[in-house]
Amino acid sequence: MFTGIVEEVGEVVEAGPGTLRIRAPFILTDTKLGDSIAINGVDLTVAEISGDSFFANLMPETYRRSNLAALKAGDVANLERSVRPTDRLSGHIVRGVVEATCTLDSFTPEGEAIIGRFLAPAEYLRYMVVKGPVCIDGISLTIIAKDAESFSVSLVQYTQEHTNLHTRKPGDRINLETDILARYVDQLLEARGIGGGEQ
Numbered sequence: 001m002f003t004g005i006v007e008e009v010g011e012v013v014e015a016g017p018g019t020l021r022i023r024a025p026f027i028l029t030d031t032k033l034g035d036s037i038a039i040n041g042v043d044l045t046v047a048e049i050s051g052d053s054f055f056a057n058l059m060p061e062t063y064r065r066s067n068l069a070a071l072k073a074g075d076v077a078n079l080e081r082s083v084r085p086t087d088r089l090s091g092h093i094v095r096g097v098v099e100a101t102c103t104l105d106s107f108t109p110e111g112e113a114i115i116g117r118f119l120a121p122a123e124y125l126r127y128m129v130v131k132g133p134v135c136i137d138g139i140s141l142t143i144i145a146k147d148a149e150s151f152s153v154s155l156v157q158y159t160q161e162h163t164n165l166h167t168r169k170p171g172d173r174i175n176l177e178t179d180i181l182a183r184y185v186d187q188l189l190e191a192r193g194i195g196g197g198e199q
Contacts (some may be wrong), residue, residue: 002038004091004133004140006078006163010039012066015052015071020044020135025052027081036082036096040164041138041175042066043082043096066098067137075166090138092133095180100124101173102136105150115144115153116165118174125151127178127186135177139163 003071010024020039028049035046037054042062048055063069071077082096083089102120108169110117118136120128126133128143128151135141144153160166168174 001083002036002043002080002091002094002096002138003083003087003156004041004080004094004135004138006080006139008010008079008173009076009162009164012054012071012073012075014073015075017059019055019114020058020068020071021055022077022079022126023053023054024079028052031081038080038082038094038096038138039134040068040077041094041096041177042068044097056061064116065100066175067101070173070174071147076167078156092135093180094135094138094140094177096138096143096177097153098177100182102151104168104170104172104177106170107168110154112157114160115152116155117150117187118176119150120176124176125149125156129182132182133179135175137164139165145150146163157159167186 008024008026010022014021014022031046033046037044044056046054047057102118105117105119107114111136128146130143130146132143134143142155142156145149
């Protein structure tokens with residue numbers, strides 16, 4: 001489990017079919033083999049540590065659901081170690097299970113903040129509510145607006161400076177994880193015949 005609070009922006013050293021190596025000196029200070037690290041919001045297992053970089057294997061399903069297949073050497077990725085029972089839950093409950101990708105539509109300055117608008121499939125928008133949480137590329141954010149085809153978030157200066165979103169451009173695919181609590185409620189209501197489903 002994760003919180004969606006990015007700890008380090010790592011550099012991709014190697015990316016190929018089923019493999020990914022990332023330089024991340026900060027998060028490796030107390031990481032061991034078998035630990036979970038969210039890479040752009042995808043929970044991967046540390047299979048090898050070498051110096052200031054770690055290696056993880058990827059499954060075909062991960063490539064189908066996320067944007068990790070597009071990573072190449074020199075790219076940057078948002079990184080977060082799994083949460084410990086004693087940690088503060090500063091973001092929200094993030095599983096590290098990317099459900100799909102959304103598309104960055106626009107970045108619009110608003111004072112010192114930036115409003116990011118993302119196009120997403122309706123089947124995932126239904127689990128989003130204004131002022132509720134969403135996780136994009138492993139970043140816990142609050143939804144400030146939503147319509148039939150998109151949702152918007154406001155990026156404070158800290159998020160602008162300490163994540164990889166500043167490298168993103170309109171049209172880029174962004175990893176998406178919706179709120180697990182909303183999904184559970186929807187499934188329970190559907191099972192009881194009280195809505196849910198596609199209504």
